[in-house]
Amino acid sequence: MDLVPHIVNGLSLGLLFALIALGFMLIVGVMEVINLAHGSLFALGAYVAMVIINPAFADFGGIYAAYVGLPLPMRYVLAIVVAPALVAVVGMGLEVCMRRTYGKDPLYGLLLTFGAALVLEETIRLIWGPTEQVLTVPQGISGAFLFGGLIYSKYRFFAAAFALLAILLVWLFLERTPYGAVIKAGAHDSEMVRALGINLTRLRLLVFALGTALAALAGIIMTPIWGLRPHVGVDAVVPAFLIIVLGGVGSFWGAVIAGVLVGLAVGLTGSFASQWSLLSMYLLLIAVVTFRARGLFGKKSVLEL
Amino acid sequence: MTPTTDGGRLITGPMLILFAALVTLPFWVQSVGLYQYLGVEVAIWMIYALGFNLLLGYGGLPSFGHGAFLGVGAYAFGLAQFHVLENLWVGLLAAILVGIVAGGIVGLFLAHRRGIYFALLTVAFGQVFWFVSLKWFSVTGGEDGLLGIPRPSADFGLVEFDLSSNLSLYYFTLAVLMIVVVALWRLVHSPFGKVVRAIKQNETRASFLGYNVRLYKWAVFTLSATTAALAGGLFAMAQQSAFPDVMNLVSSGTIVMMVLIGGGFVSFWGPVIGVTVFFVARDVIGSITETWLLWFGLMFMLSVLFKPEGVAGLWQDSSGESPA
Numbered sequence: 001m002d003l004v005p006h007i008v009n010g011l012s013l014g015l016l017f018a019l020i021a022l023g024f025m026l027i028v029g030v031m032e033v034i035n036l037a038h039g040s041l042f043a044l045g046a047y048v049a050m051v052i053i054n055p056a057f058a059d060f061g062g063i064y065a066a067y068v069g070l071p072l073p074m075r076y077v078l079a080i081v082v083a084p085a086l087v088a089v090v091g092m093g094l095e096v097c098m099r100r101t102y103g104k105d106p107l108y109g110l111l112l113t114f115g116a117a118l119v120l121e122e123t124i125r126l127i128w129g130p131t132e133q134v135l136t137v138p139q140g141i142s143g144a145f146l147f148g149g150l151i152y153s154k155y156r157f158f159a160a161a162f163a164l165l166a167i168l169l170v171w172l173f174l175e176r177t178p179y180g181a182v183i184k185a186g187a188h189d190s191e192m193v194r195a196l197g198i199n200l201t202r203l204r205l206l207v208f209a210l211g212t213a214l215a216a217l218a219g220i221i222m223t224p225i226w227g228l229r230p231h232v233g234v235d236a237v238v239p240a241f242l243i244i245v246l247g248g249v250g251s252f253w254g255a256v257i258a259g260v261l262v263g264l265a266v267g268l269t270g271s272f273a274s275q276w277s278l279l280s281m282y283l284l285l286i287a288v289v290t291f292r293a294r295g296l297f298g299k300k301s302v303l304e305l
Numbered sequence: 306m307t308p309t310t311d312g313g314r315l316i317t318g319p320m321l322i323l324f325a326a327l328v329t330l331p332f333w334v335q336s337v338g339l340y341q342y343l344g345v346e347v348a349i350w351m352i353y354a355l356g357f358n359l360l361l362g363y364g365g366l367p368s369f370g371h372g373a374f375l376g377v378g379a380y381a382f383g384l385a386q387f388h389v390l391e392n393l394w395v396g397l398l399a400a401i402l403v404g405i406v407a408g409g410i411v412g413l414f415l416a417h418r419r420g421i422y423f424a425l426l427t428v429a430f431g432q433v434f435w436f437v438s439l440k441w442f443s444v445t446g447g448e449d450g451l452l453g454i455p456r457p458s459a460d461f462g463l464v465e466f467d468l469s470s471n472l473s474l475y476y477f478t479l480a481v482l483m484i485v486v487v488a489l490w491r492l493v494h495s496p497f498g499k500v501v502r503a504i505k506q507n508e509t510r511a512s513f514l515g516y517n518v519r520l521y522k523w524a525v526f527t528l529s530a531t532t533a534a535l536a537g538g539l540f541a542m543a544q545q546s547a548f549p550d551v552m553n554l555v556s557s558g559t560i561v562m563m564v565l566i567g568g569g570f571v572s573f574w575g576p577v578i579g580v581t582v583f584f585v586a587r588d589v590i591g592s593i594t595e596t597w598l599l600w601f602g603l604m605f606m607l608s609v610l611f612k613p614e615g616v617a618g619l620w621q622d623s624s625g626e627s628p629a
Contacts, residue, residue, distance in 0.1 A: 034421055100610050106421050107367050108609055111565060114369075114558050115606035122599035234554055238432060245425050275440055282433045289426065290414060 003271065005150050010267020011260065012160035016222060018259025019163035020236050021243040022170055023214030029250040030187040030207045032106060036113040037094060038215050039237030040120035043230065045087045045216020046223040047128055049079035050135045073138040080220055084213035090120075091212025095205050117233065125230040133228040135220070142224075159221050166217065167256055174252065183207060187250060242285050248298025258296060312494040319574060320486060327479050331472055339588060341471045345543045347584050348478040349536050352485050354564050354576030356532025361561065362569035362576075363493055364525045365505035366415075367424045370431020372557035374530040376438060377407050378537025379547035380445055383454040393457040393468070397538045404534025405527060407434075412526035416519040419508065428554065435552035450548035454541050468542070478539050485532065492528075493573065501525055559583070562605045568617025575617045582616065 024038045053075050055067065067075075094116055101108040141158040144151050174180035186193045186203050194200045219236070226232060243262055247254030262281045270277035288296065311317040330344050353375055360366045378400035385399035386392075411430045418426055438445045445451060459466040459477055468474045492498055504511045504518055512518045541547045550556060567579020583601070590597035612618055 034425070097606070097610065107424070108613060110367070110421065110424060111561065111613075112606055112609045115562070115602050115609060118555070118558075118602035119599055119606065122596050122602060126596050126599065238428065238554065241425060242429060245422070245429075279433065279436050279440075282429050282436070285429050286414065286426070286433070293418075293422070 003268070004148075005152075006267050006271035007264070008152070009156075009270070010264040012156050012263070013267055014260035014263020015160045015163040015167070016218075016225070016259075017239050017243055017263050018256045019166055019214075019221065020218040021240045021247075021255050021259055022167060023211040023218065024237075024240040025244055025247075025252065025255045026170075026183075026207060026214065027211035028244055029252075030183055031204055033098060033109040034106070034113065034241065035094075035211065036110060036237060036241075037116040037120060038113075038212075038240055039233030039235070040117045040124070041087055041091060041212045041215040041233075042219035042222070042236040043124060043228070043233040044090065044120060045083050045219035046135060046228050046232070047124055047133070048086050048216070049083040049220040049223075050133060050228065052079040052082055053136055072136065073140065076136075076138050080217070083220060084216040087216035088209040088213040091208050091215075092205055094212070095208035098208075099201075117237070121230050121233055128230070130230060135223045135228055137224050155224055159225065162221055163218075166214070170214070171252060179206075239281065242281060244295075246285050246288055246295050248295030251295075251297035254295060254297030315487065315491070317490070320490070323486070323574075323577060324479075324483060327482070331475060341475070342543075343584060343588065344475045345471055345478055347580060348475065348482045349539045349543060350560075350563070350580045350584070351577050352478075352482050352539070353533050353536035354560060354567075354569075354580050355485060355489050356529045356536070357560050358564050358569040358573075358576045359489065359493070359501075359525055359532070360529040361564055362571075363498065363501050363505065364522065364529075366522065366526070367561065368427040368431075368526075368529075368557075369424050369554065369561065370427035370429070370434070370557050371529070371533055371560055372552045373411075373431045373434035374404055374408055374533035375537040375540065376547070376549065376552035377434060378404050378534030379541035379544075379551065380438065380451060380537075381534065382538035382541040383451040383547045384444070386455055386457070387451075391455055391457050393459050393542075396457065396542070397535065400534045400538030400541075401531055404531035404537075407534070408527040408530025409523075411530070412523040415526060416523040428557075431552065431554065431557050435549055435554075438549040438552055445547075445549065448549065450546050451541075452546045454545050454547065456542050456545065474543060478543070481535070481539065485535075489532075490573065497521075497524075562601075565613065566605060566608050566615050568615030568620075570618075571614045571621060572617035575615055578616045 020042065024035060027033055027035045027038075053072070055064070094113070097116075098109060098112060101112055137155060141155050143154050145154055146152075174184060182193065182198055182203060183206075186198075186200065186207075190200060193203070215236075219232075222236065223232075226235060239262065243255055243258045246262065247256070247258030262284060265280040265284050266277045269280040292298075327344075327348065331341060334341060334344060353371075357368070357371055360368055360371075381399040381403035382396040385396045389395055389399070411427075414430070415423055415426055439448060441447075456468045456474060458468055466473055466477065468477055493501075500511065500516050500521055503514075504516070504521055508518055511521075537547075537551075540551070563579035563583045564576045565579070566582055567577065568575035569579065572578075586601050586604075587597060590600055594600070608615060614621070
């Protein structure tokens with residue numbers, strides 16, 4: 001059996017999984033909050049992007065017609081920028097609610113975001129209905145191409161490249177900017193950061209905004225592959241948390257490597273038993289965590305208490 | 306969760322009130338606009354929730370994958386009817402045994418975990434069970450589920466009760482619920498229950514006192530899973546089918562929500578209250594709007610933010626005493 005397409009497939013899936021986990025990692029790393037609403041925000045981002053690309057509003061003085069007349073790539077780029085920003089606002093609202101749970105058992109944060117996930121999913125169902133929706137992508141990145149006698153989907157390559165770019169940008173932001181330094185310091189010792197005169201409340205709000213914007217971005221990129229229905233959030237949040245546990249809470253490269261590992265595991269089992277492919281990621285997690293309690297690169301965290 | 310003078314008794318006042326309300330339920334349920342089958346569902350879910358609270362409320366161990374054990378119990382009941390013997394006791398015994406085995410094995414992986422890490426691993430295990438039941442078509446029937454599970458009659462040797470009507474099944478389920486309530490009440494007020502509570506408060510201290518913390522956590526997990534599997538067996542009988550749905554993440558989360566809203570953290574009766582609130586909300590809000598889960602979710606968020614002690618906590622505040 002020729003494994004090359006499965007490895008390529010697994011690698012691209014892995015990068016996408018890492019993208020899904022990125023925002024989740026940021027929030028759990030800095031704030032020690034497991035954001036179970038991550039998947040619902042992921043779905044919300046895709047739905048909002050769908051509306052931005054193909055709005056269905058009444059025509060006000062030809063504005064609508066002019067907007068729809070814009071070329072599709074332009075509207076697509078607009079969606080990629082605006083939808084995450086709008087979802088970030090929702091995320092900031094969630095963070096404001098979360099404030100009551102800080103300093104308590106981390107279980108309360110988990111429960112609150114679980115409730116938020118349910119509320120968001122039901123809201124999506126209320127607005128857009130339970131049926132499958134389609135997010136249109138520009139022609140240039142859809143379709144297929146031939147390479148070495150095998151057919152590959154163009155969109156998958158675009159998505160994987162986009163994920164790689166997003167991962168690198170987030171890494172640069174965390175490692176090479178003063179904001180990133182403050183965020184990392186906040187993850188390490190929030191009391192000390194506050195003592196140094198940095199506004200911790202604003203820092204947390206910023207981290208939540210960034211984390212949820214990344215969730216939305218992942219949703220927009222992932223939707224043409226996974227499809228879009230209200231329930232898609234669960235398909236996203238489970239791999240996200242799984243990758244974080246596998247990579248180790250608070251480790252950036254741990255999450256990326258775990259994402260790629262999970263993608264490869266799913267891709268390769270897909271070549272032997274396609275319908276069991278998703279099971280491999282759960283088994284991978286259980287196997288790793290049984291021997292390395294904190295995941296591959298994890299450090300001790302207050303979440304264990 | 307403070308120990309009360311009732312702790313040593315076999316049957317307590319609140320138990321009698323609950324039993325009286327449930328025994329008379331078939332006579333008044335229709336006059337308040339609800340229906341007979343709801344009673345069966347509520348009783349089954351009370352068994353499930355009481356067992357779950359052993360883990361969440363008493364052990365402080367949040368499981369987000371408990372639906373797996375309910376589902377496993379349901380499949381075990383159905384498969385035993387089909388492949389072993391069409392008999393009630395065989396079915397329920399199969400559900401319980403499978404619950405012990407599944408809970409025991411998963412418990413081995415979880416017994417040395419705490420807090421959020423415990424919760425995350427339960428999600429993974431819950432998903433494994435859900436996924437297998439969804440894909441193992443030849444055994445579980447995949448997405449369609451196991452259909453046509455019979456409701457064998459309850460044979461007590463001398464007398465035999467036919468359970469084919471919802472009313473008779475309700476009384477049978479209620480009898481099981483009563484046994485579970487009394488057994489769990491005894492358990493949480495036994496020395497075992499006290500150690501479990503001590504572990505919740507401070508695991509390190511409990512282990513320094515010489516208790517085998519892992520063994521206790523494993524035992525609590527297995528017991529809780531077994532109770533869920535028993536409820537699952539009854540559920541298979543009530544629905545006359547078994548589906549993978551009850552095992553997914555949302556269903557597993559729903560039981561956490563029920564127990565928390567009811568006040569599982571502070572009262573033995575929290576799960577009972579929570580199940581009642583949930584089903585009444587489902588049928589009452591659900592008859593007004595299709596998006597009742599949205600409102601229930603909001604209610605849950607408010608409860609987590611402002612009153613994590615739930616309905617039982619409100620009750621304790623207003624009466625100044627513990628209802629347990």
